Amino acid sequence: MPVADQGPLSALPLAQYRPYSRLRLPQTTVTHASFPAVDAHAHLGRWLTGERWAVPDVAAFVDLMDSCRIIAVVNLDGRWGDELEENLDRYDRSHPGRFATFCHVDWALLREPGAEAKLAGSLERSVAAGARGLKVWKDLGLRVQDAGGRLVLPDDPRLDALWDAAGRLGVPVAIHTADPVAFFDPVDPRNERLEELLARPDWSFCDPRYPRFDRLMAALEAIVAAHPATTFIAVHAGCYAEDLTWVGAMMEKYPNFHIDIAARIAELGRQPRATQSLILGHPGRVLFGTDEIPPKRAVYEIYFRSWKRRTSAFPTLPTTRRAPAAGRSRPLIFPARSCNRSTRTTPSGSSPAWPPRSRPAVRFGHGPAQQNARDVLAVARGGVQVAGRVQDVERGVGGPAQIARVRGRTQQDLLRPGTPQRDAGHAADGDPGVGDRAVLQRHLDGHPGHGEVAAPAAHLLEGGPRTGRGGREADRGQELVGP
DSSP, X not given: OOGGGOGGGGGOOGGGOOOOOOOXXXXXXXXXXXXXXXXXXXXXXXXXXXXXXXXXXXXXXXHHHHHHTEEEEEEOOOOSHHHHHHHIIIIITTSTTTEEEOBOOOGGGGGSTTHHHHHHHHHHHHHHHTOOOEEEOTHHHHTOBOTTSOBOOTTOGGGHHHHHHHHHHTOOEEEOOSOOGGGGSOXXXXXXXXXXXXXXXXXXXXXXXXXOHXXXXXXXXXXXXXXXXXXXXXXXXXXXXXOHHHHHHHHHHOTTEEEEOTTOHHHHHTSHHHHHHHHHHSTTOEEOOOOBSSOOHHHHHHHXXXXXXXOOOOOOOTTOSSOOSSSOOOOOOOBGGXXXXXXXXXXXXXXXXXXXXXXXXXXXXXXXXXXXXXXXXXXXXXXXXXXXXXXXXXXXXXXXXXXXXXEEEOHHHHHSTXXXXXXXXXXXXXXXXXXXXXXXXXXXXXXXXXXOOOBOGGGTTTOOOOOOTTSSOOSTTBOOOOO
């Protein structure tokens, strides 16, 4: 039918538009990460699913983790009290080293006398029980109210004792402040997330009764600045995936500020060069995460492919015929010399085997309570835990891969505010015909108790950036992927 004769199609509602891709390009299937990875943002409990567990069969989920090369998962659904104990029993205690559960605090305590001390005491009890971190959701700043019915923002002085307690206990705060910027814009034809907001009107915060997005970001920065001894993980690309310049400035200014990439690969994929600059400029401080309830193989494969240098094309999401919201995602860009093909062989000529014959163990809490969260972050950022220490690889400037050596650093060294963050992922088979990682693994194999090399976000699939003593990869030699 000629276009002029389309009639009703010219006014087709957006919700009824169901295009299918006409691309004729190979689609790469990536079944597992090239390096052992930690999913630092997952929901496995009952907080978001009511009475049922998000993971009905934990053993089957562990098998999925093994097949995807996910050595550990951070469960953000611990809550507090009996619910925390049940999460710890189901995951952390039943599968030591494979799960790290974060707790919450009950914001209803803000409506009681002595709220400051009660909130800090709740966190202390949860950490003593085995919680490895504190999860703070977006309801703080958007829904949580005090006894007078006033909204409580993250920088409320009544919360200072809570943030200080997290620093004193050595547990990170995974904080979700605000939501996508478009959720604060008018719901009109110009809103880039109109489809989502029409489907979920309750996700809109454009009403004046809610704080503005900039006010919430100011509150986030205020607590990060005021509590330098506390490690904050601003989830969802720093809570501001639409402005990576702001996120990068936060990371430059505050050594205690970390981020994850959970549920933001569409936003990152439409700005690949800014994403590359952010990750390579802050090695080890960008955590891999999915924000799935719970993670599934199809979702992991999308994330793995998003980091793959030679991905040619993406289909629509498996659950819909439409492309991802907020832009059409593209493969992310990393320097060609830093990329390691998943099919590359070791110097001996044999392909690295996966899954391993035995499951890798990651010790999250072998030391005092102050080190529990540091263990989680150290693993996520590329550390190898050995006898209570975190090992990273330091590459000699200009030297061959064979001179890569292991340099021991404690978890405190890695996460102490103001300490330069070094990248452990550069010993990762980065040079053709040379096996940096194999050299390191032979070293580890010769020392009983040593583990595999875990990887932060930039190193999940193809080696990621190798840095010299300056901590940055040279700009030359980049291979750009995508238009």
